[in-house]
Amino acid sequence: MLHFNNSLFGGRFQSVLGIMSKGVNLRELSNRLNLSQTTVSRALNGYPEVSAETRKRVAEMADELGYAPNSQARRLATGRSMAIGHVIPRSIHEMMNPIFLEFIAGAGETYSKHGYDMIISVVEDDHEEDAYRQIATRKKADGVIVHGPAADEHRHRLLKEINLPFVVHGRIPGAESETTWVDMNNRRAFERATNLLLDLGHQRISLLNGLEHMDFARRRRKGFEDALAARGLAADNAIMRSSDMTEPFGCDNAMEMLKSDNPPTAFLVSSMISAIGVARAIGQCGLETGKDVSIITHDDALSFLPNSGEVPIFTCTRSSVRYAGQRAAELLLDIIASPQREPSSLHLDAELIIGQSTGPVPGR
Amino acid sequence: MLHFNNSLFGGRFQSVLGIMSKGVNLRELSNRLNLSQTTVSRALNGYPEVSAETRKRVAEMADELGYAPNSQARRLATGRSMAIGHVIPRSIHEMMNPIFLEFIAGAGETYSKHGYDMIISVVEDDHEEDAYRQIATRKKADGVIVHGPAADEHRHRLLKEINLPFVVHGRIPGAESETTWVDMNNRRAFERATNLLLDLGHQRISLLNGLEHMDFARRRRKGFEDALAARGLAADNAIMRSSDMTEPFGCDNAMEMLKSDNPPTAFLVSSMISAIGVARAIGQCGLETGKDVSIITHDDALSFLPNSGEVPIFTCTRSSVRYAGQRAAELLLDIIASPQREPSSLHLDAELIIGQSTGPVPGR
DNA sequence: TCCGGCATCCAAACCGCTTTGGATTTAACT
DNA sequence: AGTTAAATCCAAAGCGGTTTGGATGCCGGA
Numbered sequence: 001m002l003h004f005n006n007s008l009f010g011g012r013f014q015s016v017l018g019i020m021s022k023g024v025n026l027r028e029l030s031n032r033l034n035l036s037q038t039t040v041s042r043a044l045n046g047y048p049e050v051s052a053e054t055r056k057r058v059a060e061m062a063d064e065l066g067y068a069p070n071s072q073a074r075r076l077a078t079g080r081s082m083a084i085g086h087v088i089p090r091s092i093h094e095m096m097n098p099i100f101l102e103f104i105a106g107a108g109e110t111y112s113k114h115g116y117d118m119i120i121s122v123v124e125d126d127h128e129e130d131a132y133r134q135i136a137t138r139k140k141a142d143g144v145i146v147h148g149p150a151a152d153e154h155r156h157r158l159l160k161e162i163n164l165p166f167v168v169h170g171r172i173p174g175a176e177s178e179t180t181w182v183d184m185n186n187r188r189a190f191e192r193a194t195n196l197l198l199d200l201g202h203q204r205i206s207l208l209n210g211l212e213h214m215d216f217a218r219r220r221r222k223g224f225e226d227a228l229a230a231r232g233l234a235a236d237n238a239i240m241r242s243s244d245m246t247e248p249f250g251c252d253n254a255m256e257m258l259k260s261d262n263p264p265t266a267f268l269v270s271s272m273i274s275a276i277g278v279a280r281a282i283g284q285c286g287l288e289t290g291k292d293v294s295i296i297t298h299d300d301a302l303s304f305l306p307n308s309g310e311v312p313i314f315t316c317t318r319s320s321v322r323y324a325g326q327r328a329a330e331l332l333l334d335i336i337a338s339p340q341r342e343p344s345s346l347h348l349d350a351e352l353i354i355g356q357s358t359g360p361v362p363g364r
Numbered sequence: 365m366l367h368f369n370n371s372l373f374g375g376r377f378q379s380v381l382g383i384m385s386k387g388v389n390l391r392e393l394s395n396r397l398n399l400s401q402t403t404v405s406r407a408l409n410g411y412p413e414v415s416a417e418t419r420k421r422v423a424e425m426a427d428e429l430g431y432a433p434n435s436q437a438r439r440l441a442t443g444r445s446m447a448i449g450h451v452i453p454r455s456i457h458e459m460m461n462p463i464f465l466e467f468i469a470g471a472g473e474t475y476s477k478h479g480y481d482m483i484i485s486v487v488e489d490d491h492e493e494d495a496y497r498q499i500a501t502r503k504k505a506d507g508v509i510v511h512g513p514a515a516d517e518h519r520h521r522l523l524k525e526i527n528l529p530f531v532v533h534g535r536i537p538g539a540e541s542e543t544t545w546v547d548m549n550n551r552r553a554f555e556r557a558t559n560l561l562l563d564l565g566h567q568r569i570s571l572l573n574g575l576e577h578m579d580f581a582r583r584r585r586k587g588f589e590d591a592l593a594a595r596g597l598a599a600d601n602a603i604m605r606s607s608d609m610t611e612p613f614g615c616d617n618a619m620e621m622l623k624s625d626n627p628p629t630a631f632l633v634s635s636m637i638s639a640i641g642v643a644r645a646i647g648q649c650g651l652e653t654g655k656d657v658s659i660i661t662h663d664d665a666l667s668f669l670p671n672s673g674e675v676p677i678f679t680c681t682r683s684s685v686r687y688a689g690q691r692a693a694e695l696l697l698d699i700i701a702s703p704q705r706e707p708s709s710l711h712l713d714a715e716l717i718i719g720q721s722t723g724p725v726p727g728r
Numbered sequence: 729t730c731c732g733g734c735a736t737c738c739a740a741a742c743c744g745c746t747t748t749g750g751a752t753t754t755a756a757c758t
Numbered sequence: 759a760g761t762t763a764a765a766t767c768c769a770a771a772g773c774g775g776t777t778t779g780g781a782t783g784c785c786g787g788a
Contacts, residue, residue, distance in 0.1 A: 042777095118483060118484050247670075248677075402767070438745055440773050441745045441747080
């Protein structure tokens with residue numbers, strides 16, 4: 001009688017009758033084929049020094065036995081972890097924003113297309129540096145994406161020091177030429193948006209911006225101010241706000257301003273989510289969006305907030321972050337594949353799309 | 365003159381003057397200490413058969429050299445990948461929803477607290493099964509979380525077959541007792557919400573539900589219908605909709621119904637996002653939310669859509685998905701740590717919170 | 729006939745860690 | 759003094775792949 005020692009199957013032995021597959025390793029596979037591990041490995045990985053016939057045999061047996069190489073072993077042997085890291089500090093993650101998610105989704109598509117894994121670590125703020133160091137020394141990932149660069153960003157220095165390939169989503173002021181990044185043209189987009197409002201006769205425009213210690217928000221503000229300045233106007237701090245881009249942020253501030261002595265006739269908003277809040281405030285004041293008060297928002301093309309249709313709800317500057325995610329991931333994989341060649345950064349342009357939320361300034 | 369061969373440093377040699385750390389492995393470390401790898405490994409991992417003094421020496425040298433064990437090697441040796449997988453099929457991910465993100469955020473906290481990595485794979489719909497199989501055979505993760513169970517769910521069978529530990533976010537109908545899950549009481553929550561509306565005199569209530577091939581949406585609908593039935597009322601298909609929970613879904617449908625001959629006086633909505641849409645529609649019809657028309661929504665406590673304050677904007681049933689994520693992750697880690705002991709599932713209760721969006725039916 | 733070259737395939741080293749199965753030393757007990 | 763037990767430490771064998779450096783056999787050309 002046959003004696004089965006369970007441990008032979010690595011403890012994964014499941015049923016004598018069932019397919020007991022899913023447990024073979026390279027050694028067993030090569031034994032079954034009467035070939036060396038070398039040959040089998042090469043056959044499977046498409047190396048040339050293996051005859052077509054052998055390769056076929058190997059392939060067939062491999063999938064008959066349900067063989068798939070153990071990731072850890074392969075990673076150890078090759079020295080590549082085949083994974084990309086995304087570290088998100090608590091502070092960002094407290095306000096876990098959908099834009100991040102959408103970016104991740106895009107990047108994830110690219111990764112899986114290229115056989116890479118995506119690993120995400122949420123860490124305490126003061127452990128962020130640690131997290132990157134660990135990724136590098138423990139070889140957890142072959143590269144990382146840097147999210148949400150601040151105005152006084154420093155992570156890129158660390159990453160260069162520890163020699164961990166990276167791509168920035170956004171731009172690091174002062175380091176544009178020495179880093180690879182994917183960003184949209186924030187300044188230009190907000191400049192155009194502002195010009196549109198100015199053309200419609202609006203002179204008193206409120207800016208509801210993202211957190212201005214972030215680079216993107218600074219650029220947007222600059223675009224806004226540049227456009228005003230070009231027409232000899234100055235921004236009024238009384239109607240500019242900066243915060244996490246939540247719905248209530250939009251509503252509360254809009255409400256307050258609309259009720260003030262000198263209310264804005266238009267709002268330029270950094271996110272659809274807050275723009276929805278602004279629209280709510282306008283409604284609650286008994287006013288009509290696009291008629292009494294105009295709104296232009298930036299639209300990241302989030303999937304759960306579609307702003308499409310023949311005439312979109314919101315007039316907006318639109319740029320797909322998901323697309324940015326895809327491309328950023330591609331750039332990163334490029335860098336990893338050939339570290340010598342400097343891939344060029346990517347400057348995405350936002351479209352300016354006219355929707356229902358803008359109209360000429362009332363009483364003009 | 366000293367001749368430095370870069371490859372000696374694994375190519376990671378950076379500067380003769382700088383700390384050229386971050387490259388040592390266990391062997392080098394043990395050489396420096398004149399100890400065996402065994403002893404060093406044990407010292408570092410807290411095994412008892414090492415003297416306190418030695419342990420201290422090891423620890424000091426380790427962090428002087430910036431030693432950290434290579435993850436892949438450790439994983440290969442221990443057979444545990446120290447990672448949890450989340451596979452998200454395209455179809456879900458197309459509509460990459462914020463609820464998922466928030467859950468992930470919660471789970472991520474737990475993982476990092478326990479030294480686990482989180483790996484996310486976005487896959488084509490027809491490769492979902494493959495993805496799970498690969499996770500198991502290639503040992504990519506020690507367990508997975510099953511997201512968004514459908515009414516006719518089958519993934520749990522596969523996972524049991526391939527012996528991959530898992531926890532379900534939500535419940536699998538018919539498999540409640542044989543799987544570990546974390547879910548909120550969807551039926552009860554919607555029943556209570558409906559009762560509240562009925563108590564306020566609303567008789568004609570619209571249900572804007574999530575996709576009803578999903579288990580959670582079915583339960584919610586059941587709660588709604590049960591409450592109606594208990595008062596001898598029947599649900600009217602004309603004012604019930606089911607879809608991805610986007611903003612326009614809420615707005616468009618509410619608009620259509622409000623303009624109909626027999627409009628609802630209240631809406632029961634499955635997500636804040638759609639509820640915002642409903643509120644917009646109400647405003648556009650010149651009506652007032654909470655006075656002319658009532659809304660109760662489910663609130664997943666998404667960070668970018670806070671619905672708090674003294675009197676929250678929306679009356680809601682609230683349950684934090686982030687918390688669910690934390691707990692689901694904990695359960696999963698428990699299962700992995702001690703596979704024999706069946707951890708109990710977790711049934712979260714949603715709070716019913718009165719906000720500004722409900723009021724007695726007009727004209728009562 | 730002999731040799732170089734090509735096409736195939738293999739044995740063994742290696743990746744960096746954990747862990748088994750002792751070996752050695754020291755302290756403690758008869 | 760002679761054993762025994764406890765405390766430390768180590769050599770070497772995995773874990774499951776990839777990759778280097780040949781070995782072997784077969785062919786055509788000189």
